[in-house]
Amino acid sequence: MEQKKEGKTLTDVQLTRDTRNIPIGKVGVKDVSYPIVVMDKNKKFQNTIARINMYVDLPHHFKGTHMSRFVEILNKYREDIALDKLEVILSTMKEKLGASNAHLEMEFPYFVEKKAPVSKAKSLMEYTCTFSASLSDHFDFVLGIKVPVTSLCPCSKELSSYGAHNQRSIMTVQVRYSEFIWIEDLIDIIEECGSSPVYSLLKREDEKFVTERAYENPRFVEDMVREATVRLLSMENITWFSVEAENFESIHKHSAYAAIERKKG
Numbered sequence: 135m136e137q138k139k140e141g142k143t144l145t146d147v148q149l150t151r152d153t154r155n156i157p158i159g160k161v162g163v164k165d166v167s168y169p170i171v172v173m174d175k176n177k178k179f180q181n182t183i184a185r186i187n188m189y190v191d192l193p194h195h196f197k198g199t200h201m202s203r204f205v206e207i208l209n210k211y212r213e214d215i216a217l218d219k220l221e222v223i224l225s226t227m228k229e230k231l232g233a234s235n236a237h238l239e240m241e242f243p244y245f246v247e248k249k250a251p252v253s254k255a256k257s258l259m260e261y262t263c264t265f266s267a268s269l270s271d272h273f274d275f276v277l278g279i280k281v282p283v284t285s286l287c288p289c290s291k292e293l294s295s296y297g298a299h300n301q302r303s304i305m306t307v308q309v310r311y312s313e314f315i316w317i318e319d320l321i322d323i324i325e326e327c328g329s330s331p332v333y334s335l336l337k338r339e340d341e342k343f344v345t346e347r348a349y350e351n352p353r354f355v356e357d358m359v360r361e362a363t364v365r366l367l368s369m370e371n372i373t374w375f376s377v378e379a380e381n382f383e384s385i386h387k388h389s390a391y392a393a394i395e396r397k398k399g
């Protein structure tokens with residue numbers, strides 16, 4: 135649409151022709167900070183703030199996409215950006231930007247109340263979650279969660295006269311599903327796969343408990359992704375998953391890493 139500035143026409147540069155004959159797969163805005171609402175198993179919903187990426191494809195003949203429209207679409211759905219709105223947001227992106235594919239990625243902190251294992255002291259644990267949705271001919275949605283756990287090295291336990299090296303690990307799980315899955319339930323499943331869950335609040339009796347539990351339950355990164363795979367394969371409503379484990383090694387400068395991806399059916 136043409137606009138005027140100081141009597142002059144404001145050219146829509148983005149609409150001008152590009153002659154390089156190269157279509158673009160993803161173009162848009164990245165790292166927009168915006169409030170969203172996430173369904174919470176215990177409190178019905180939780181307000182949080184997401185870092186949002188929004189992309190569409192661009193045909194070869196256009197110079198640019200219209201960046202302001204992405205943020206206009208977010209504004210249109212403000213107060214109401216939730217899982218059940220992702221498809222309509224993507225559809226609006228396709229329509230307003232004349233695109234055939236639209237992508238929406240959100241990364242946000244999600245808080246779960248957790249009880250310490252012995253004292254039962256309650257505290258809030260933060261988990262980083264991701265929603266990755268896209269719409270072409272069909273809607274696709276992937277839920278992702280980063281779950282911190284403790285891992286204790288089986289090899290170190292076997293070889294050492296005292297103790298065993300142990301560290302904080304991050305397990306990253308991503309799932310496609312046929313029926314809704316609570317973030318909380320997926321966290322519980324993944325936390326079983328390390329040597330011990332981690333907590334944000336531990337009293338002395340809890341510290342003794344988690345230290346001994348990790349020692350009794352040594353796990354390599356290979357064990358962690360295999361344990362997760364056994365559990366995720368047994369869940370019928372999960373149609374695809376990927377699981378990664380990264381140990382931020384306490385005796386090496388590098389991490390130990392393992393990953394498994396499975397499509398079911």
Ligand SMILES: Nc1nc2c(ncn2[C@@H]2O[C@H](COP(=O)(O)OP(=O)(O)OP(=O)(O)O)[C@@H](O)[C@H]2O)c(=O)[nH]1
Nearest residue numbers: 135137145146147148197198199200201202203204
């Ligand atoms: N396409 C594109 N736009 C950019 C980029 N960096 C900044 N922008 C700016 O994004 C702003 C918004 O552009 P548009 O959405 O086309 O704004 P508009 O023409 O007023 O909006 P419409 O009337 O909806 O087309 C412009 O000021 C661009 O200069 C870039 O790398 N690519």
